[in-house]
Amino acid sequence: MRLPSLRRAALALLGATLLQAATTVAEASPTIERIRARGELVCGVSQGSAGLSLPDGQGVWRGLDADYCRALAAAVLGDAAKVRFQPLSSAQRFPVLQAGEIDVLSRNTTWTSGRDGPLSLLFVGTIFYDGQAFMVPARLGVKTARELGGATVCVQPGTVNEQNLADYFAANKLAYRSVVIESLPELEAAFYAGRCDVYLSDASTLAASRAARAPRPADFVILPERINKSPLSPVVRADDVAFFQVARWTLNVLVNAEELGVSSASVQADRASANPEVKRLLGVTPGIGKAFGLNEEWAAHVIAQVGNYGEIFARNLGPTTPLALERGQNALWRDGGLLYAPPIQ
Numbered sequence: 001m002r003l004p005s006l007r008r009a010a011l012a013l014l015g016a017t018l019l020q021a022a023t024t025v026a027e028a029s030p031t032i033e034r035i036r037a038r039g040e041l042v043c044g045v046s047q048g049s050a051g052l053s054l055p056d057g058q059g060v061w062r063g064l065d066a067d068y069c070r071a072l073a074a075a076v077l078g079d080a081a082k083v084r085f086q087p088l089s090s091a092q093r094f095p096v097l098q099a100g101e102i103d104v105l106s107r108n109t110t111w112t113s114g115r116d117g118p119l120s121l122l123f124v125g126t127i128f129y130d131g132q133a134f135m136v137p138a139r140l141g142v143k144t145a146r147e148l149g150g151a152t153v154c155v156q157p158g159t160v161n162e163q164n165l166a167d168y169f170a171a172n173k174l175a176y177r178s179v180v181i182e183s184l185p186e187l188e189a190a191f192y193a194g195r196c197d198v199y200l201s202d203a204s205t206l207a208a209s210r211a212a213r214a215p216r217p218a219d220f221v222i223l224p225e226r227i228n229k230s231p232l233s234p235v236v237r238a239d240d241v242a243f244f245q246v247a248r249w250t251l252n253v254l255v256n257a258e259e260l261g262v263s264s265a266s267v268q269a270d271r272a273s274a275n276p277e278v279k280r281l282l283g284v285t286p287g288i289g290k291a292f293g294l295n296e297e298w299a300a301h302v303i304a305q306v307g308n309y310g311e312i313f314a315r316n317l318g319p320t321t322p323l324a325l326e327r328g329q330n331a332l333w334r335d336g337g338l339l340y341a342p343p344i345q
């Protein structure tokens with residue numbers, strides 16, 4: 001069919017307008033404008049969980065969640081050091097994000113339907129595949145969670161832990177008594193002082209707590225059961241899709257960089273790589289900058305300043321750290337893990 005020329009002209013104009021709209025979407029992010037005006041990213045973290053987010057002896061925040069925020073600051077500002085960390089309890093984290101007091105929540109937060117749908121928030125993507133577990137004093141001689149009938153369980157409010165606790169004990173027809181404590185340091189003190197028999201949380205949090213806070217780590221065991229899937233994800237508000245995409249692709253860049261063999265040590269030399277995807281990742285072949293309203297080197301800054309996912313994992317959680325975690329589910333898909341990022345294309 002031949003279109004009348006007027007209709008063709010109108011369609012062409014519409015097409016051009018849509019294309020322009022499509023290219024301006026990536027640039028119009030009120031959150032990024034605020035971050036740039038302020039000169040720093042405000043990142044909600046925990047009040048202290050080794051390997052995830054915890055200040056070191058010099059007061060510098062360390063951990064996987066802290067490093068994700070550094071990566072996001074490198075993406076948006078070109079400088080991983082420009083992050084203000086805001087410690088938050090479990091119960092505070094969502095209201096503080098919703099109120100706009102932080103730009104991103106990067107705080108061992110489990111991605112669930114009950115949070116993703118109703119809270120007007122967006123989960124960026126799984127940064128750590130975890131599962132919830134029980135820790136008990138070794139002296140109790142308990143080998144499996146099925147033996148926990150009648151136990152006293154320490155649990156923090158505002159977590160998925162509370163519901164999982166109720167569900168697990170109900171499903172297994174076991175009685176329990178919960179001791180609900182809002183502050184994590186107080187909860188840990190109560191558990192290590194023997195006020196509760198059981199501490200329920202993400203297995204990574206339990207390993208962190210045992211390594212950093214137990215008077216004698218060998219006196220405590222993490223039982224083998226994982227009672228849920230606990231995919232941990234950074235979270236942003238749902239009112240700024242452009243920022244959400246930058247947050248999501250910052251995570252994808254970290255994973256893709258590991259997969260492509262680009263590390264903080266190799267990133268400069270890799271600019272001369274013959275691999276087309278490496279060239280796109282590092283902005284040698286332009287596209288990744290324009291796609292997200294950032295400069296073409298944003299991903300290269302992220303990798304140079306913070307490293308790829310494998311480097312971040314090794315530094316904070318790997319065998320040379322007190323947590324000594326295996327990659328397990330957090331290995332790349334091609335190594336038998338679950339980490340799989342869409343391509344840079």
Ligand SMILES: N[C@@H](CCC(=O)N[C@@H](CS)C(=O)NCC(=O)O)C(=O)O
Nearest residue numbers: 046047089090109110159160184201
């Ligand atoms: N991943 C779970 C648990 C997260 C959580 O808040 N865990 C507690 C430990 S049980 C924590 O990290 N608290 C740190 C704090 O309150 O500063 C969730 O998203 O609900």
